[in-house]
Amino acid sequence: MRETRLSLGWVGGLSQTSQIVTINVSQSLYLDCSASANITYTVTQSNIEGSQPFNIGTWSCNVDSLTNFTLSADMTMTSTADILNSSADDFSETCTTASGGGTPICGAGGTFGPITLGSGGNTAGSLGAVLSGNVWLNVSDWDVKSIPPTRSVSGTINYSVSDSTP
Amino acid sequence: MRTPRVTVVLMLLTALLPWGGLAQTSQTVRVTLVIPQPLFIQAVIPSITVEITPLEIEGPQPFKIGDWHVNIDALTPYRLNSSVVTVDTNIFDAGPEDFSTDCDFADDFGVCTDKTSLSEPDPQNRRGFGENTAGLNGADFRGEIFLDIRSWDVSTLPGFYLGVILFTTTDTTP
C-alpha cells in the first residue's frame, strides 16, 4: 500500500486547508486467460505417425500489471485411468507471441510440471500484455486400454502470474 | 507319346483395402488358387535301336531289347499306361502285340503292376499307379521291354520295324 499526501494552498489566501488522498493497491497483477479456450482433441492415425509432440491447441493470456511479472503454467491431470503412462509430462506449451503493454517477452515454455511462458512489466496505460502460444501432446509412451469404448484423458492447465520484483 | 501334362497353380491375393485407407484393426486378403493341370510326365530313357542277330533268333522268346524309365510329378492319384504304336515296317505280321514289358521298380508312392501288354487297353497295358508326389523328385517307374519275333515274316532285306512307345498318365480321382 502506498499513501500520498497532497497539500493544497490558496494563493494569496489567509486560510489554509489540506486534502488527504490515499490510494490502496490491493492487487498489482490481473490475469485473464479466457481466450484460452478449452481443448478437446481427438488423436488420429496421422498424429500417431507424425512427429512428436504434435499441436493440439493454443493458449492466450492477458496480463494487467503494476509490477514486473512472470507468467507461468502447470497442468493437473484429472482423468488418466483409460490410458496407462499418461501424465502431465506428455503435455507441453510454447510461447510464440508477446505483445501489448509492459514490454512482454516470451519464456521458454516446455513440458509440464511448472513452466515459464513469459514475463513483462507495468502495463498501465495499455490493454495489458498479451502472451500466447501453442499446446502440444506427445503420446509416444501411452498405452491405451482396449477400444471400444472411446478412451480419453483429461487435465487442467493452470496459468498464474507472479510478481517478479526482487 | 503323349505330351507331358502341365500343372499350373495360380495364387491370387487381393488386398481389399489400399495403403492409407480407412482406419481399421482387421483386414482381409482374398486368395484364389487355379490348377489347370495336375500331372507331369517325362520319359528319361534314350531311344532303343536293336539289330536282330542269329543269337536272338535262336534264343528264347521274348528277349529283352531295352529298358524304360519315366518320372511323374503329380498332384493327384494316377495310373501309368504304355503302348506301342507302329510307325512303319516292312515285316509281315510285325506289330505291337509282339512287344511286351514289365515294371520292376517304382518309388515315391508309385506302385508297379504285373501287366505286360503293350497292345491292349487298360488294365492290361497298365504299368503302375501312384499318388501325390509334392515335395519329391517325382515317382520313378522303371522296367524292361521285350520282343517276340516268332510271328514275323521278313521278306525284304533289310527288314525294319519302327514304332513308338507311348506313356500315359491318367487321373484316377473318381
Place this chain on the structure above:
Amino acid sequence: MTRKLLIALLVGAIGLSLSSGLVAQQNVTIEIGQSLYLDCVPPVQPGDIYYIILQADIEAPQPIDIGDWGCNVDAVTQYRLNSQFTSFSAPYVVNADTSDFTADCYSADDFGACAPNQSLTMGDVDPNTRRGTGYNTAGTDGADFEGDIFVNMGVGPAGWDVQSSQLPVFVTGTITYTVTDTTP
C-alpha cells in the same frame, strides 16, 4: 468532501480486484477413438499376389513360398498381430484345407517383434496364428511386419488330389489380418 473521495477510491479498487485474478485455467481433454491402425499390403507386391506353380514347385521341398505378406501397424497401445484364413473353398481338390497354408514373419521394426508361430488354419487360435507383437509407435511411420506365405500340397495318399475332370480347378479363400490390444 475528503471522506467521500476516499470512500469512492476504495470501492473502485475493490471492484476491480474482484473482476479478475492471479490464476486462470484451461481444460484439456484428449480423446482416442482408435488406438490401432492396420494396413496390410505385401511390401513388394502392390495389391494382388499372382503366383504360378510350375513342375519345379511340385518337385521342390514342401512347403513352397507362394508370396509375401506385409502389414503396417500404427499404435498407441500394446498389440499383437494375427492372421488366418476366415474362408476357404477347394471343392475339387481332395485333402486341401487351410492347414496346408502357413506364414512366417521375418522382419519387424519400430518396436515390433516377430512371433515364431506359423498357423493360418481357419478356426485356429492365438498364439498359433500370431505373427507378431508390438508397442506404441507414436512418432514413427508405424511398425512394419513382413513375412512369407507358404503352401504344402502334401504327398502320397494324404496329399492334394486334384480332380482333373473339373479342370481348371479353383481354390479360394480369405486371409484376415487382425491387430488386438493386449493391454491388460
